[in-house]
Amino acid sequence: SAVISQKPSRDICQRGTSLTIQCQVDSQVTMMFWYRQQPGQSLTLIATANQGSEATYESGFVIDKFPISRPNLTFSTLTVSNMSPEDSSIYLCSVAPRVYYGYTFGSGTRLTVV
Amino acid sequence: DAKTTQPNSMESNEEEPVHLPCNHSTISGTDYIHWYRQLPSQGPEYVIHGLTSNVNNRMASLAIAEDRKSSTLILHRATLRDAAVYYCILLNTGTASKLTFGTGTRLQVTL
Numbered sequence: 742s743a744v745i746s747q748k749p750s751r752d753i754c755q756r757g758t759s760l761t762i763q764c765q766v767d768s769q770v771t772m773m774f775w776y777r778q779q780p781g782q783s784l785t786l787i788a789t790a791n792q793g794s795e796a797t798y799e800s801g802f803v804i805d806k807f808p809i810s811r812p813n814l815t816f817s818t819l820t821v822s823n824m825s826p827e828d829s830s831i832y833l834c835s836v837a838p839r840v841y842y843g844y845t846f847g848s849g850t851r852l853t854v855v
Numbered sequence: 856d857a858k859t860t861q862p863n864s865m866e867s868n869e870e871e872p873v874h875l876p877c878n879h880s881t882i883s884g885t886d887y888i889h890w891y892r893q894l895p896s897q898g899p900e901y902v903i904h905g906l907t908s909n910v911n912n913r914m915a916s917l918a919i920a921e922d923r924k925s926s927t928l929i930l931h932r933a934t935l936r937d938a939a940v941y942y943c944i945l946l947n948t949g950t951a952s953k954l955t956f957g958t959g960t961r962l963q964v965t966l
Contacts, residue, residue, distance in 0.1 A: 742901075774953060783942070784899065784956040833898050837952060843889075843901025844954055 743768050743836050747847030754824055754854050761820045762850045764834035769814035774835040775807070778849070784833065790817045824854045857881045859943045864961045867933045875928040875960055877943030882923050887946045889954070890917065890928045892939040899942065899956075902928065938964045 744767040754760050764773065773790040787807055788796040796809040811817045821828055831849045860878040867873040879888065890902040903910055903917045905926070910917040916929040930937055942959040946952065 772952065776956075783940075783958050786953055786955065789953055835898075835954070843904070844891075844899075846898030846900065849898050 742843060743770065743845045745834060745836065745845055745847040747834055747850060749850055750848065751851040752853070754852065756825050756854055758824055759820055759822045760824065760852060761818050762832055762834075764817045764819070764847055766815045766836050770836040771814070772837055773811065773817045774837075774844075775809065775817075775819045776833045776835060776846075778831040778833065780830070787819070787832075821852065824852075826854045828852065829854045857883060857886055857945045857947075859945060859957055861941075861943055861957065861960045863958065864963065866963045866965065867930075869934060869964055869966050870932050873930040873933045873937070873962065873964075875930075875941050875943075875962065876925065877927070878925045879943070879945055880924045882945055883947065885947050888917065888919060888923075888926050889944045889946050890915070891942045891944065891954070891956075892937075893942070893959075894936075894939045902941070904946070933962075933964045935964050935966075938962055 746765040748763045775787040776784040778784045786799050787802045788798045790796045790809045790811040792811045792814050808820045831851050833849045834847045835844050837844045887904050887906050889904040891899040892902050893899045903912055903915050905917045905919055918927045940959040940961050942956050944954050
């Protein structure tokens, strides 16, 4: 299965600032996904990042708040913009290199906004 | 998306089998049944998946009801390292193939 490197692993940020999270995969993948996991909650899909096109956002998530880049088939970034304490969560990226052999998840970025 | 229903939590003794149930009464013919688990402070990891027949791998077994409206993830000998949240997810291969997580079952394993 694919190996994902996600950076940073954690950060503490001031409200009103932005943080960019990087997701690097060791093989080419068509689709990459970004999730948010709020404290004590399950995972919620933010958006699907496709190479060469704009990301597809789920209901409740907008590009201005969570801009995503996907410059090639092995890399993506998620930016959390104009942060507030409510954005404190774990953010995870995921890929599906081989659909029927499971999706792989990064270890997550634990974000605390103060 | 078809919905799944799982118990919020279950307990097991170490080295005993664990049967984690999942109901999915609105499953469609093209929905695969996937199981993932999330260990503490880690991202989810794939456990097993199936369509109609029972499946086995090194981690677990998946038993699928004949009508496909329910399934059971079987851990044959639970260890403390199996303590995690287990998610049962339906994945329709005809759509954009995104995983939608429910609340899952938190499995506690005790000595």
